[in-house]
Amino acid sequence: MTAPLPTGYRSLVARHWRILCFGGVLMALSSAGQTFFIALSGARIRQDFQLSDGDFGTAYAAATIASAATMAWVGRLVDTVSVRRFTMAVGLVLAGACLLLAWSPNLPVLVLSLYLLRLAGQGLMAHTAMTTIARALPADRGKAIGLAALGLALGEALFPIAAVRGIGALDWRPVWLLCAGAVLLGLALALTLARPGFGPARAMAAGQPPSGPAESALWRDPAFLRRLPILLCSPFITTAMFFHQTRLAQEKGWALGWIASWFVAYAVARAGSLVLVGPLLDRRSAAGLLPWLAMPLGLAMGVIALVGSDVAVPLYMLLFGLGAAASGVLGTALWAELYGTHRLGRIRALTEGGNVLASGLAPALTGLLIDRGVSLSTQALGLAAVVAVAGLCARDPARLLARRRSRGSGA
Template sequence: SLSSMGFAAGQAILPVVFVALFASFHWRSLWVLAAALVLITMPVMLLLLRQERTPQSMAQSTQSAGMDGQHWTRMQMTRHGLFWLMIPLVIGPPAWGTALFFQQVHLTEVKGWTLVSFVALMPLYTVTSVVSTFVSGWAIDRFGVTRVTPVQMLPFALSFAVLAFADTIAMAGVGLMIFGVGQGMQATATSVFWAEFYGTRYIGSIKAVGAALMVFGSAIGPGVTGLFIDLGVDFPQQMIPIAIYYAVAAIMATVGVLRYRKRLVAPATA
């Protein structure tokens, strides 16, 4: 929960800052500025990463096994049925979430809102996301990831349904706040899910697969929605099918969790 705060802060601050800069700078110049900021942070990251944050001796002694009491490799995971049931859950939020922000100019034009008023809602979305991140982290620690995973897609489905029918900027704010609830849950539950079901010994290679799926989703979301916009189906019209996608992803994840959670080995007690 804590480690995702930097991402949340960027989502709250940077859209407002860059929209404000549009009044004085050409959009190409802002892309150059964004690239420069990334390059500036790279030496800082390299300096910080020179210090080992999780000593290997500690990591070896605190490993947790997954299903059947074993540590699953990446190859074993990709051949397992639960992994395939979880793919829509992993891909959905980055795909359609990226599309939501990528198509915001088109969305505001169709809805008759100003772009500035829509971007001004981002801090509401981010605050909700931050609160949801900490609440979902607590819920996972308290009730387990198997209770949280089946419901983490539902806020996404509800948010797109609200945004599809929103006719005021206030309703758009409600939709974005509900979307923030889903983002907060996704930020914590997905990472914990991999470790819970597949163990921690090979968690780096396993999470790399999850990250690749997320990047793939982020790439296809804007492309798919843009294609349909070019075909005459505006983004608000696409939101109901997207909401249905999230609902189907929730059903698939629920089926997977209910089927395989009995294979989780209870931790030993002192």
């Protein structure tokens, strides 16, 4: 049986609008657990709990690292549990985490709420959306993932401005109460869109033997190890800079409202990149495109390090948007391309756990360096060098690429 041919965007949306909207809603809801949104309450949280940059960064890192460890084994359930049930559970946990953060009377409860936000938001909500889309639409995987990820771009455009205005008018705790309500409304919409056909991998459900490597084998696979660092650079860098955006504004003399207003540019760049990268992935190898991810991330770090004017804000926001979009789409497409889709939930759970871990370590490491007098501009130079090395590592020999791609297509 021959594989279906890729289709254009118009035909794809007309035929599969329900599952694309489902994925888009879940990606938008994941904003509640993303660093760019949580960090907007960071200054008020530090003030209320009397925490330094390093203290709050360490608490955030502890919560995120714990969520990454949980993600690695909870995320694999999407291979066996129906997507509708899994989505309901994740959505309720995310809404509960928003309520818990709004109530948090002390540091332990604060850390617990951050753990649940990171696990259910950035981790499981996005994981469910991307895994479901990648399985359901293999011929148009790149375009479909890109379209669904536009939901997160929409959240990135709207949530920061709403949060800054809400915090200014109501304080940060009422904003998180409203966020819980928004999550429940979005969850109701997602469950309305979900159908039984969105369930776990059809081959597994039909009793066919699963394919793809076991988790332990991935850590011995050169193709996996060479590509993972560049994919982890994006969550580490964007989390570090977004989490400490208040400190960056103070260091550079920029208004926080100015930075928040340019999240729209970040979202637009991300959306445009998603639309452009999708068709490329359907025609070319994700592994071949991956090394180019280093370019926007490295340039963004250069802008932060070297440009003192507030003109730097739209520049690095645009570059972050390009890098974040490419990273999100390339990661899911790459693992499906190399290893097939039958164990995609398990593989994505493992790598998404790595993403969450990277985003958890970023605030702690950068916060501790800030406490020791190392400016964010100086740190940006070091991160630019790391990105360059990771991009070079992702360039595998053509022979290895061909072998891995043939294995993935045979899964």
